[in-house]
Amino acid sequence: MNSFLLIAILLVLASVGYQFGQRRARSVSGGHPSTLHSRPQYYGFYVALWCGIPSVLLMALWLILEPHVAEWMLISNLPEDIQSLPEDRLSLLLNDVKNLASGNIVSREVDASLQAAADGYASVRQIGNAAMTVVAIAIAVLGLAFARKRISPELRARNLVERTVSVLMIIASTIAILTTIGIVMSLLFEAMRFFARVPWYEFLFGLEWSPQTALRADQVGASGAFGAIPLFAGTLLITFIAMCVAVPIGLFSAIYMSEYAPQRMRAIVKPMLEILAGVPTVVYGFFAALTVAPFIRRTGESLGMTVSSESALAAGVVMGIMIIPFVSSLSDDVMNAVPRALRDGAFALGATKSETIKQVIFPAALPGIVGSLLLAMSRAIGETMIVVMAAGLAANLTADPLEAVTTVTVQIVTLLVGDQEFDSAKTLAAFALGLVLFAVTLTLNVIALNVVRRYREKYD
């Protein structure tokens, strides 16, 4: 029986338990539910939880342990000579047995002993699953009966249910946090493997980026260099261009929306601006590569300048357009949150609208605006698709926006695309870059959120 069906059965049992519990609670109250400690629904939930949680826990435990138990039984049933095989060959053999048991393609000739082992393995798993199903349902029914029996007017069902629910919520949030920690750890360990090959100072301060490793000493192009400065510089250049586009446009549209636009206009303009944030970045990418970049090149050439066809300018401008809604929407919100009393105060002193905005509203909203800018910036630094398509691969160390530059994210993509061996410095460099990227954007986000929160505390 597969686990989805089992979960469905458990859910049905739990809802039956809910009904039972409710009815039982009403009957023990003798027709006066107000004499119960909690409302009858809570007794229902109490029974449902007793019915569902132990059996689900058992199931989870089983799903974790079962493969190991089955494998252990499989090995102990194999002939002696196979059991004494070295580790790696044994695991290959075990793989084949498992594949044979589940009817997949097998990489060797199937002989009688292999077939027997596979049959044995399949039957062990089948019996195990059946046993687990029976036990889980039995536990559910037992839990139901036990909880139903415990129902009495004195039972504090509400407190018990609420405590259980809060524990469930804690578990859910812990899973989210643990996942994040897991991601950071995997980045960290791979990056440490990289730094075992390439010293960290060379990576952080080296001026040349040419990520290749030679198979043989005399190979052409064996001059691998892992200095990430050109990548950082390229990222900063493109981010800078993007902010030059996004900050003025975003701020001015935020000021217009929050202060000047009539309600109806605002209701139309704001969602339209937010659509910009919903455009897939890959669409921005080919907009940059196929429309903006050629336009910049043609314009530059007609002015007698040499412009690379994958210029930092094109990528930066399009990225700036992408982050406009981050700036405008958040800034609009914080300016709207400036209390009406402050505006009235300024108006009552004879300030005009623009004076009020410049001297009172903007300074009052400044922390929130700075927060929104930092969030937009961390977004720009981490953006990948636009720069992959429009920024180029050449790791030039330049401040000229008309030349091609490359960014950290672009290099991570090129290092990891395709079939790669995961023990060369070239591939591991991607993890080191990812770690740096993560550290920078995390720092920016933490600062931004702190700034925004401090601002909110002041006025709410």
Added chain:
Amino acid sequence: MEAVAEAAAPSPALRNSPKMTSRKTDVYYGESQALRDVDLDIGENQVTSLIGPSGCGKSTFLRCLNRMNDVIDGCRVEGEITLDGIDVYRSGLDVVQLRARVGMVFQKPNPFPKSIYDNIAYGPRLHGIAESKSELDDIVELSLSRAGLWEEVKDRLTSPGTGLSGGQQQRLCIARAIAVNPEVILMDEPCSALDPIATAKIEELIDELRQNFTIVIVTHSMQQAARVSQKTAFFHLGNLVEVGDTEQLFTNPRDERTQGYITGRFG
């Protein structure tokens, strides 16, 4: 209507010619009418208090006097409101100039998130009143002294105005309003967010300010109206019911509704 007759009758409280007048003023918020046919004279260097139950239009009337209602969508004012005989709703009148002459203090203290000094200097800077830094310093000191706050804050003029206590903040707002040297000061329930001690200070202050300014105050406290004002106007359901000398209105109201309100039978 009797209200008209009363307002038009010469009142002994009006020794001088009125500073501001209102004639046949109607105010609408969208379709609903908030004020009906209000005729009221505001005497110079006097405290006029506006009383009445919530929603009676007294704050609305106050906000008409310096056109603060302009910023509210759908608000329409009809009739005539004059300052020194000039219609403030006349087309072409500069609202900035009007508000420099008719200042306002709000219900909740609303200091700007700036230093104490900058809060006071805001208005004078806006209107270019001070020629030099030292002149601006003088204005700040004078305004704070007049608001009775100078002694308390003179050593920390650069600390933020929002860090003061509620009563100090409200006096800061009064100082901010008088820094531009207005002729009329409008106060919209200036003590409703303050404790009794701070309230007493503000009331004392209002009494002193009367010598230099014309003051209109909206209040929910009839004791406060009786303590600080020389003239009282009672609003009810958008009508100006009765106006007269404060003492006369509280001891011997002419209208039944006024009688009912001041004796606490409704509102």
